[in-house]
Amino acid sequence: MxxxxxxxxxxxxxxxxxxxxxxxxxxxxxxxxxxxxxxxxxxxxxxxxxxxxxxxxxxxxRVCGTLNQWPNFLTEIEGLDIHFIYQRSPHSDATPLLLTHGWPGSVLEFRHVIDRLSNPTEYGGRAENAFHVVAPALPGYGFSAKPRAPGTTVQKIADLWIALMKRLGHERFLAHGGDWGSLVTQAVAVAPGTTCAGIHITLPVVAPDPETLxxxxxxxxxxxxxxxxxxxxxxxxxxxxxxxxxxxxxxxxxxxxxxxxxxxxxxxxxxxxxxxxxxxxxxxxxxxxxxxxxxxxxxxxxxxxxxxxxxxxFNNPDMAEIELSSAISLFPNEIFRSSERWARKKFLNLHYFNDKIAKGGHFSALEVPDLLTQELWQWREQLRALEIVA
Structure with missing residues (x-):
């Protein structure tokens, strides 16, 4: 049950x-x-x-006061209580968006983008770019449960997230992440039976292309x-x-x-x-x-x-190719960077790539929330133009 x-x-x-x-x-x-x-x-x-x-x-x-600005929920998935923020958009045609944080981050990392993404018309955006925002805390982080046995890998978390989105009634959704969130988001993209329509990441883990060295x-x-x-x-x-x-x-x-x-x-x-x-x-x-x-x-x-x-x-990242529609926004002080041609070796349907952002680092949602929001809006418009999402 x-x-x-x-x-x-x-x-x-x-x-x-x-x-x-x-x-x-x-x-x-x-x-x-x-x-x-x-x-x-x-x-x-x-x-x-x-x-x-x-x-x-x-x-x-402050911490609890900040978190309680948005609706918070718990649900048990495969024996783990998962804490998540679920901010529905006032715009009825909003697209479900799964946000995944990393280390040493938390759901607080998205504090400045949740409202921008769920209600863009209040921040200079268009209603067509609105999202229903789902931001879960990784297992072992914050108010999510701590796994009591080994096996909670990136791939396992991806399965939990897909189950969470289905439980919320979002059979088809988009996903974004940074740091570990980037790797979880990539795992969501390649999970068997995934219903994710497209991914956006800020930390592409990409090997150099030997042919270009x-x-x-x-x-x-x-x-x-x-x-x-x-x-x-x-x-x-x-x-x-x-x-x-x-x-x-x-x-x-x-x-x-x-x-x-x-x-x-x-x-x-x-x-x-x-x-x-x-x-x-x-x-x-x-x-x-x-x-x-x-x-x-x-x-x-x-x-x-x-x-x-x-x-x-950490020691065995999945370097397999990703066929799902993908987008990459590279901020100038990100830990790992990639050229577009290297990225295209892994992301076979890379529909958005921007490495010309003016400022920002590894924690873009906290450092430059306006710029990250603009990137997500532009990605959303690109997906609409490609008819990947309505």
Whole structure:
């Protein structure tokens, strides 16, 4: 028997807030880094500043208050309670759109685009581009259940999402994702019996085309340089999470400051946040919004459970060709980039590709929600012109 869909109001007990406050006050810090930049990790002075702000000035009720701006629901699929936001559009002909976040993201990542996508006429868009927005939390993230056995891979999550969309009555839908959301969205596209009509992603995991390596385009040279930098200087977190997530989890579960540093260091590296040669995450995302994400991980004790997705799927991404109608929007400070000709080797029906976006990084929905919304609107219009969706 199919599990019901039940309304859900995210809430945190007062005792959890009191415990957090106590832990923040008792934070034990390491000694200061020996460099003047972020090359050894997030600087001590900034961590102290954030911890003090979190404890004394940050509104501890922000996370649940933000989530409860939209209708939240729970439903059990294959033994896992899945939390999701479901914002229906006031426009009757809206198209169902599945949004999938990544790590260290959450459903809060879509806070600035949910209303833009569901009610575009309030944001300078057209009613024809309206979406019914479905934004589920990945298993092990936030208020979704933590898997109690191995096997919750990217492909498994894709199956859960297709079942969720069917349960909501959306037999045919579109899907968008970034980070892990990109990989889940690609898995939705190739899942047996999928009813997804088209996908849009911001992180294409594409191998260089061997036939072009002797005549690389400038953007391909940059893509290889970015990949090499990631491998040499920016992938330590993924190695730990993909091999020993449980060991890491003890520190993340015990220290809110440790959880904060683990997350915000990646925002500093992956956002388009460099000003006058210096990177700082608050150049791209407000401090309170950064801490909102940290709060959601901390209060739901999701450090280890979210990291396990790396153990499940990071080392064996599906590089198979995708025949479903696909679209790619590449923001300038994305971790991995691809040329259009490389992308077309994997995405056989690549109907939209834009690598000329003015600004934005890995967290485009938070950093530049207007630009991401415009990309999704343009993709939607392209699908209409191709008669893939009405």
């Amino acid at each position: 199919e599990s019901p869909i039940t309304p859900f109001e995210p809430a945190i007990a007062d005792e959890a807030i009191a415990d957090l406050q106590q832990r923040l006050k008792l934070t034990r810090y390491p000694d200061e880094e020996t460099v003047e930049d972020w090359s050894q990790g997030i600087p001590l002075a900034y961590v102290r500043e954030l911890t003090d702000y979190w404890s004394a000035e940050y509104d501890m009720g 002797e005549s690389l385009l400038p953007e391909e040279v940059q893509a290889l340089e970015a990949f090499n930098f990631y491998q040499d200087w920016d992938s330590g977190y993924s190695k730990q999470q993909s091999t020993r997530p449980q060991t890491l989890g003890y520190g993340l579960a015990d220290s809110p400051t440790g959880q904060m540093a683990w997350i915000i260091e990646k925002y500093a590296q992956w956002c388009d946040c460099e000003v006058n040669g210096l990177r700082h995450p608050e150049n791209a995302i407000p401090r309170d919004e950064l801490l909102d994400t940290v709060m959601l991980y901390w209060l739901t004790n999701s450090g280890a459970s979210s990291a396990r997705l790396y153990w499940e799927s």
